[in-house]
Ligand SMILES: Nc1ncnc2c1ncn2[C@@H]1O[C@H](COP(=O)(O)OP(=O)(O)OP(=O)(O)O)[C@@H](O)[C@H]1O
């Protein structure tokens with residue numbers, strides 16, 4: 124009975140499209156999980172015995188050390204910037220997010236180029252002072268080296284989320300603690316860290332997911348992890364089934380992290396929207412303290428952005444004439460093309476699901492929203508395995524059709540750009556979704572309802588009212604997704620059509636072929652575009668509350 | 670009976686108890702009915718159920734002889750031909766006054782649209798404001814535009830949710846009688862919700878009191894007491 128009342132509300136195009144998108148996202152993931160339990164793989168026994176323990180050990184070490192160090196750096200900087208005034212603080216506030224503009228694989232080969240035998244440090248020491256150093260102190264291509272890079276270039280996830288929390292939510296608690304006579308360190312360790320637990324957990328789980336997603340850095344540094352092992356079994360041993368089993372194992376680790384995050388975060392979400400947001404009033408630091416704070420922020424900023432950036436610019440000038448060619452222009456076009464199409468599709472899909480979820484506050488729509496966000500947690504290599512399996516299957520079903528329309532019955536879909544872009548959509552849909560959902564939240568339901576009372580149906584209302592009102596969120600969702608696709612490496616490496624290169628794949632190839640300098644032009648374009656986006660977002664975010 | 674609501678029950682997804690419990694109400698054509706009740710008694714919810722923005726779990730609603738909600742059918746809000754003035758007006762901020770009013774005029778020709786906009790603006794005495802944006806209007810002016818927008822498509826039923834809640838006291842008294850005149854001029858059946866007795870007395874032909882999701886009827890205004898009655902909910906005809 125209830126069903127008949129509810130049904131008309133669901134019977135529109137938004138529900139059908141949402142259903143389709145959810146299926147598209149679930150299919151590759153479910154394929155992987157199913158195959159884990161059913162298919163037999165020739166090398167799986169061998170992998171389990173000889174490779175898996177190593178992978179687990181490396182992955183755990185990377186996660187634990189990167190996690191702990193990111194928390195230390197991220198929260199301390201967040202606290203410093205929220206609670207104190209010191210020289211150039213306004214600049215550091217957003218500049219400390221900039222390390223995110225440099226993807227870890229680019230940071231990795233840049234640092235290697237700085238530190239190795241022919242790098243700027245060693246040559247200066249040799250030529251100026253005649254000092255020959257022991258190479259082992261300058262070898263960054265190790266597991267600790269990878270931790271160093273991951274930490275420096277991923278800590279901003281912890282920094283931004285914690286800072287947002289501290290700036291808006293902590294004023295009364297912190298001020299009370301100060302009034303009760305606690306000194307700065309006590310306030311930090313006994314008040315700030317415990318109350319920001321939710322924010323820290325949220326930030327650090329993003330860091331860990333990025334570590335698991337990474338392929339470029341660990342491959343370059345020679346630290347075997349799941350991503351490299353998936354590549355290795357799939358393309359090196361030609362054993363897709365084992366690659367699927369590795370992927371499934373990695374997925375279980377991801378689910379573990381997500382569950383742990385839920386548990387640790389506790390019942391409260393880290394950004395509860397309290398009606399009255401009172402900003403924390405910063406204390407002005409003087410003298411030595413002010414310069415200590417400045418130096419700390421400056422060192423992290425230099426290591427995480429300035430130094431690698433200057434080095435890349437330097438190499439770019441060295442190699443510009445050689446690299447800037449029509450061929451390079453086509454790389455650039457490719458990159459911009461896939462990023463544009465991918466981001467546009469992400470925005471469209473995200474809008475469909477967000478609007479559906481908003482219209483029906485039901486279990487169905489909530490699950491749809493959950494699934495949408497799922498992709499962002501799944502490492503690129505896993506999505507790549509899943510989506511190729513699905514596409515190859517579809518191609519095989521379509522062989523008859525290809526034959527019938529007079530094409531060669533070969534793999535059509537699974538070698539096309541279409542597959543790569545679908546993979547981007549699955550992996551980054553969450554980014555567009557979050558942006559658009561928060562836009563809808565801000566606007567509320569009243570205008571939509573007013574429009575429907577004036578005789579417009581859901582779709583007309585969307586185009587005439589909703590879309591106009593959330594325009595800002597649509598644009599920011601698009602830009603964020605665009606940047607992520609531009610930086611993306613593992614998915615692109617695996618799924619790109621033959622001979623199709625993007626800035627990121629080319630940069631990685633140059634670096635892997637020991638042509639670090641040649642990789643700089645492609646890298647610097649990625650870094651600059653991402654950096655500009657970060658700058659714009661910081662400006663927008665800072666202005667918004669007023 | 671122009672509007673019939675029978676045994677209506679409704680519960681919000683996240684609450685345990687029914688917000689609306691066996692609500693019954695009938696309204697004659699052309700009548701102005703006021704629903705009076707404390708905050709949280711379910712007044713807004715009744716209006717949302719009437720216009721189809723929420724789906725009841727049980728009960729029947731018919732408007733003008735046509736069933737819009739029962740066990741087998743549900744007419745979508747945009748198909749019900751109901752006009753609504755929202756508590757916070759919900760004027761589209763990206764459209765001018767004229768565009769806001771035109772919004773609901775589907776199937777009108779260009780000229781007819783323009784003419785209708787002028788008519789309703791005239792009705793609410795806001796002729797000179799058609800080019801303004803909502804944020805360039807005062808609270809009282811916004812309210813009149815919201816009313817004009819709701820009336821423009823000639824709905825068969827007009828719902829008003831606390832139309833005065835955003836106005837200061839002086840303005841409220843002034844607009845009260847004006848509102849009654851405008852509605853009476855159009856002859857439209859109206860239901861309006863308020864928690865202010867004076868509003869009800871000034872505008873309504875008939876007052877319904879709501880408590881805990883059910884209705885109590887008072888046929889004449891002078892019998893309103895300061896206390897709510899203790900009887901069971903009853904069916905009103
Ligand atoms: N979207 C919602 N979800 C859950 N509960 C709701 C929702 N909207 C209203 N309620 C609850 O339903 C009950 C009735 O709300 P309603 O808005 O109909 O009251 P009201 O009589 O209009 O009050 P007011 O005079 O304050 O506007 C209240 O207890 C309220 O908390």
Ligand SMILES: [Mg+2]
Nearest residue numbers: 712713714830
């Ligand atoms: Mg209300």
